[in-house]
Amino acid sequence: MSLLLYGIVETDGEGPFGAGLDGGPLRGVVEEPLLAVVSEHAGAAPEPSAATLTAYERIVARLMDRGTILPARFGSMLDDEPEVRALLRRRREDLVARLRRVRGAVEISLRASSREATRLQSDRSRPPSDGSRRQSDGSRPQSDDGGTQSGTAYLRERLELRQSARRVAGELDSLKPLALSSRRTLAPRPDVPLLDAYLVDRERVDEFVALVEQIDVDLDDVDLVCTGPWPPYSFAEGPPV
Amino acid sequence: MTTARTLYSSGRAASSGSRPVSLVDLIDRVLAGGVVVHGHVTLAVADVNLIELDIALIVAATATLAER
Numbered sequence: 001m002s003l004l005l006y007g008i009v010e011t012d013g014e015g016p017f018g019a020g021l022d023g024g025p026l027r028g029v030v031e032e033p034l035l036a037v038v039s040e041h042a043g044a045a046p047e048p049s050a051a052t053l054t055a056y057e058r059i060v061a062r063l064m065d066r067g068t069i070l071p072a073r074f075g076s077m078l079d080d081e082p083e084v085r086a087l088l089r090r091r092r093e094d095l096v097a098r099l100r101r102v103r104g105a106v107e108i109s110l111r112a113s114s115r116e117a118t119r120l121q122s123d124r125s126r127p128p129s130d131g132s133r134r135q136s137d138g139s140r141p142q143s144d145d146g147g148t149q150s151g152t153a154y155l156r157e158r159l160e161l162r163q164s165a166r167r168v169a170g171e172l173d174s175l176k177p178l179a180l181s182s183r184r185t186l187a188p189r190p191d192v193p194l195l196d197a198y199l200v201d202r203e204r205v206d207e208f209v210a211l212v213e214q215i216d217v218d219l220d221d222v223d224l225v226c227t228g229p230w231p232p233y234s235f236a237e238g239p240p241v
Numbered sequence: 242m243t244t245a246r247t248l249y250s251s252g253r254a255a256s257s258g259s260r261p262v263s264l265v266d267l268i269d270r271v272l273a274g275g276v277v278v279h280g281h282v283t284l285a286v287a288d289v290n291l292i293e294l295d296i297a298l299i300v301a302a303t304a305t306l307a308e309r
Binding site: 005007008048050053054056057058060061062064065070071072073074075076077078087095106107108109111195197205209212213216219222223224225226227228229230233234236237 | 242243244245246247248249250251252262263264265266267268269270271272273274275276277278
């Protein structure tokens, strides 16, 4: 029987914590001043299905309502309590610093999607109606959907995506003063020029979203999707918060 | 309970307040973020261990698959 890790809190946030993914109780493994919230789990790590991911997120969100938490990545398994305590000891300084930094704050995600890529995806999902799709002549790479694309065209698309990402990033920089910290990923996927995460004080979320809406007025080649409040998933690892 | 939702979406501001988040947004947080435990998993077929991988790599691969 292994332990499935949900998140790390300070020891003043002790249980009961409710039920875990398998329906069994969550419990705390303490290594002062930290407490890891875990449940017993038989077998391999849980499958990352939509239903399981949603259930996991709800458990972590419930824990966030109790107090400050650093969420664990889905599927984080440890062999036993000594291994959990070793993790807390090994990363104590970093985890304590991060918990203090994210206290009273939530994560807001901002995803910019290329309108052109969205349109192309929509077009590709429909069968060709006019026979205009070219046949492959063997001299060009063939895309997954049977269309053709030259190497030059591919590189041009990538370049345009990076340029779009930088342009959008410049516009979104005005959000930073409202955030305690932020993370930015440029062009994580072909249809996403930019993926941002902001650590925002709970009291300033409405103000933050209003500014997103205001910035969106000037962005004509991307769609913005702003989601939250999330537990601080993007601030649990990486550079100091 | 504070559940993440779509706070704003281009062109849908009027109705976005109560909409749930999409799977891709969930994956970007739950599978790509969070404290990483340096464990490992073993991929096996018919009780024969084929390969052992760092769990972070498995998660990344799963996220990529889920996008498609």
